[in-house]
Amino acid sequence: MTTIPDHPPLLAVEHLSMRFGGLVAVNDVSFSARDREITAIIGPNGAGKTTVFNCLTGFYTPSVGRLTVTHSGGHWLLERMEAHRIARSARVARTFQNVRLFGGMSVLENLIVAQHTKLMRASGFTLAGLLGLPVYRRAERAAVDLARYWLDRVGLVDLADWQAGNLPYGAQRRLEIARAMCSEPRLLCLDEPAAGLNPRESAELSQLLTFIRDRHRIGVLLIEHDMSVVMTISDHLVVLDYGRKISEGPPALVRRDPAVIRAYLGEDEDGDGDGNRREGSGGW
Ligand SMILES: Nc1ncnc2c1ncn2[C@@H]1O[C@H](COP(=O)(O)OP(=O)(O)O)[C@@H](O)[C@H]1O
Ligand SMILES: [Mg+2]
Numbered sequence: 001m002t003t004i005p006d007h008p009p010l011l012a013v014e015h016l017s018m019r020f021g022g023l024v025a026v027n028d029v030s031f032s033a034r035d036r037e038i039t040a041i042i043g044p045n046g047a048g049k050t051t052v053f054n055c056l057t058g059f060y061t062p063s064v065g066r067l068t069v070t071h072s073g074g075h076w077l078l079e080r081m082e083a084h085r086i087a088r089s090a091r092v093a094r095t096f097q098n099v100r101l102f103g104g105m106s107v108l109e110n111l112i113v114a115q116h117t118k119l120m121r122a123s124g125f126t127l128a129g130l131l132g133l134p135v136y137r138r139a140e141r142a143a144v145d146l147a148r149y150w151l152d153r154v155g156l157v158d159l160a161d162w163q164a165g166n167l168p169y170g171a172q173r174r175l176e177i178a179r180a181m182c183s184e185p186r187l188l189c190l191d192e193p194a195a196g197l198n199p200r201e202s203a204e205l206s207q208l209l210t211f212i213r214d215r216h217r218i219g220v221l222l223i224e225h226d227m228s229v230v231m232t233i234s235d236h237l238v239v240l241d242y243g244r245k246i247s248e249g250p251p252a253l254v255r256r257d258p259a260v261i262r263a264y265l266g267e268d269e270d271g272d273g274d275g276n277r278r279e280g281s282g283g284w
Helices: 047-054 081-087 106-113 116-122 134-155 169-182 199-215 227-233 260-267
Strands: 011-021 025-032 040-041 064-071 074-077 093-094 189-192 220-223 235-241 244-249
Touching: 011 047, 025 047, 025 235, 040 047, 040 199, 040 227, 047 064, 047 093, 047 189, 081 093, 093 169, 093 227, 106 116, 106 134, 106 169, 116 134, 134 169, 169 189, 169 199, 199 220, 199 227, 220 227, 235 260, 244 260
Parallel strands: 025 244, 040 220, 040 235, 093 189, 189 220
Antiparallel strands: 011 025, 011 064, 064 074, 235 244
């Protein structure tokens, strides 16, 4: 019998480990994330979630493991690539657990800067190009159009000229997502985008992320504590605890997994439970 090979996932994480001295922050973790799906990584604080993102986006070189992105007829081994190539060639974009915008620039400028590689390429990396060759002017117009499109999607068109650092917190978080989308990624990695949002803003975030998945047809990798967001919009869940993967699957199954319930409720080894083991683990 011949077997038809499965279409490779957008992201395959295989046996990823990351050590900091004696601390094993991520311990032999494997999972995959598919195109046009939202894959959520959840787990108590300190479980290793952000470290996985830092390995994927070239901030850390993994101690062990293979990280493969496949799309557009090509594949990229992220663990061998530098951060800027991961963003440009493998088209992996991210946001951070703590807001990192150019606070002194306007909202619109933040979105144009996100497209600077594209613009510099259109200029041929020359002054003449910058000074107005038609190809550069076209690229510049396209960059502004894309920025306006995402400002509209995240409800910030009216605030385009505001200094980013002066925006309310929820708006800054939305601007970060818009900025990541302006780099036209195939895999969008979001680190706790709902943190600090009120319930209405969280619901809007859920709508934005499903819009990105369904209309822009890319993969989303989501680290999130807000279970109302995770359980509503995720197609696939990966649960980490103490650096290890303890569960994986569709949300409806994972939420009933005894290992996951134990990690969140904080039972001791002997099973007598001592309340929330680590702060910020959320509930559902
Ligand atoms: N650069 C680093 N140096 C040393 N330890 C780190 C570093 N980054 C993360 N850690 C440790 O790795 C573990 C996992 O951290 P992190 O990935 O931030 O967890 P999470 O995002 O799930 O809360 C924690 O114990 C954290 O202190
Ligand atoms: Mg984190």
